[in-house]
Amino acid sequence: MNPGTQWSAEDDDKSLIERWKVGDSRAATELVRRHADALGRFAASGGEREEIEELVQDTFVRAFNSIDAFRGESSLRTWLFTIERRLMLDRRRAELRERNLVSMEGVEGSTTHDALDGMVARETATRVRRALASLSPMQREVFVMRVEQGLAYAEIATILETTEGAARVHYHNAIRGVKELLND
Amino acid sequence: MTECMNEEMRDALPDYLNGTLDGARTAEVRAHVAACDECAAELELLRVIAASAPSAPPMNVGRIASAIPTPTKHGFMIHRGGRDPAQSPLSPTVVPIRARPGIWSRRYVKIAAGLAVVTAGGLSLLVGRDVLRPELQVGQAKPFAGATVRTAPSVSLPVAPAKVGSTREAQSPQVASVAPMGLSLTGDLQELSDEHIATLLNEMDRMDGLPSAEPDAVEPVVGNANSGGQNQ
Numbered sequence: 367m368n369p370g371t372q373w374s375a376e377d378d379d380k381s382l383i384e385r386w387k388v389g390d391s392r393a394a395t396e397l398v399r400r401h402a403d404a405l406g407r408f409a410a411s412g413g414e415r416e417e418i419e420e421l422v423q424d425t426f427v428r429a430f431n432s433i434d435a436f437r438g439e440s441s442l443r444t445w446l447f448t449i450e451r452r453l454m455l456d457r458r459r460a461e462l463r464e465r466n467l468v469s470m471e472g473v474e475g476s477t478t479h480d481a482l483d484g485m486v487a488r489e490t491a492t493r494v495r496r497a498l499a500s501l502s503p504m505q506r507e508v509f510v511m512r513v514e515q516g517l518a519y520a521e522i523a524t525i526l527e528t529t530e531g532a533a534r535v536h537y538h539n540a541i542r543g544v545k546e547l548l549n550d
Numbered sequence: 551m552t553e554c555m556n557e558e559m560r561d562a563l564p565d566y567l568n569g570t571l572d573g574a575r576t577a578e579v580r581a582h583v584a585a586c587d588e589c590a591a592e593l594e595l596l597r598v599i600a601a602s603a604p605s606a607p608p609m610n611v612g613r614i615a616s617a618i619p620t621p622t623k624h625g626f627m628i629h630r631g632g633r634d635p636a637q638s639p640l641s642p643t644v645v646p647i648r649a650r651p652g653i654w655s656r657r658y659v660k661i662a663a664g665l666a667v668v669t670a671g672g673l674s675l676l677v678g679r680d681v682l683r684p685e686l687q688v689g690q691a692k693p694f695a696g697a698t699v700r701t702a703p704s705v706s707l708p709v710a711p712a713k714v715g716s717t718r719e720a721q722s723p724q725v726a727s728v729a730p731m732g733l734s735l736t737g738d739l740q741e742l743s744d745e746h747i748a749t750l751l752n753e754m755d756r757m758d759g760l761p762s763a764e765p766d767a768v769e770p771v772v773g774n775a776n777s778g779g780q781n782q
Contacts, residue, residue: 387621395615402614406606418606423614430618491602498599513596514603516568534561542553545595 379442383433398426401443404515405450411510412454421457425450444521447511451525497547501540508533509540554588563593567600 379400385393405422414421429436429449436445498506507526511517512533519530519537526533554560559582565571566579583589742750 402609410606
């Protein structure tokens with residue numbers, strides 16, 4: 367393939383991985399182009415505020431260094447989310463050790479990055495984020511993946527290493543909790 | 551805020567919000583939301599939550615891709631860049647990765663190779679000893695043309711005329727032949743007839759330097775010490 371050639375939709379992630387394995391670095395670039403933004407949003411939704419691009423880069427590097435571990439049972443993006451989530455947990459543990467912070471929930475609850483315009487909208491977003499921060503970590507992760515990332519229960523179960531049924535229960539408990547908190 | 555009792559529709563609301571449903575399913579959910587106040591309210595809440603999600607900065611695809619290693623033929627990966635292209639070295643850095651275990655490092659391959667060597671060595675020994683050639687076994691050996699066993703270079707033994715016309719010799723004329731250098735035997739002794747063997751033995755008895763008979767046996771006499779050491 368020529369350097370200027372665009373990858374077609376038929377070139378699925380698996381075929382790009384195979385091309386990368388035989389030395390085609392442009393296949394890796396195409397995979398980054400396809401998934402980097404989603405990984406960035408995933409990191410932001412998970413509470414990451416700084417060096418998100420570095421986190422995404424580390425995710426890709428780790429993924430490609432252990433690409434043989436990807437068996438294709440899930441989508442590549444789901445597998446990347448799994449790796450990124452572990453990196454996020456490692457990063458937070460390191461931060462907690464270094465700064466001796468009170469808790470991860472406190473950090474997340476105190477930050478509000480909204481994209482809405484206007485005071486009312488920002489106030490609503492602040493209340494929503496605080497409501498989410500009050501959920502249990504598992505409920506919050508499932509809820510964010512389901513609503514903000516649009517992941518299916520099967521994908522969420524893979525990333526969180528749980529079952530689809532458990533993910534569904536966590537989601538419904540989460541939205542019930544958010545409603546109650548917003549109605550208070 | 552009350553909840554709709556149709557959990558299937560409620561489960562589909564996030565997918566409807568993110569546009570991941572197919573056309574038919576999308577129309578189905580849209581119709582349900584239009585008729586269900588609870589689901590309409592929940593969908594609006596989900597929309598607010600999704601809109602309040604923190605935004606991520608734009609990703610620099612080229613910079614991220616520059617850090618991805620590239621596999622080589624030798625099992626190494628070349629680190630094509632770092633976090634910042636301006637700080638990356640001009641020459642690529644070769645970073646060894648966890649090498650894949652070679653086929654010869656696998657235990658069962660080693661065992662199989664060892665067995666193959668042992669088997670090949672054993673077969674070569676058996677072939678060298680003609681063990682695997684049943685036609686060369688004792689009693690079944692065929693005359694081997696060209697293989698001449700000379701009993702003694704300086705001894706010439708005439709072959710008895712009686713055996714020349716024997717049937718056995720007619721079938722295998724190379725069994726015994728008179729060679730210019732002396733009596734020659736070709737093939738196996740098993741090929742010789744009894745008459746032939748008797749003739750050969752008689753000729754050998756007449757040869758000089760050969761004993762005509764077995765030496766007399768010497769029987770030791772165990773004497774008594776009291777008899778003065780005389781042997782009887």
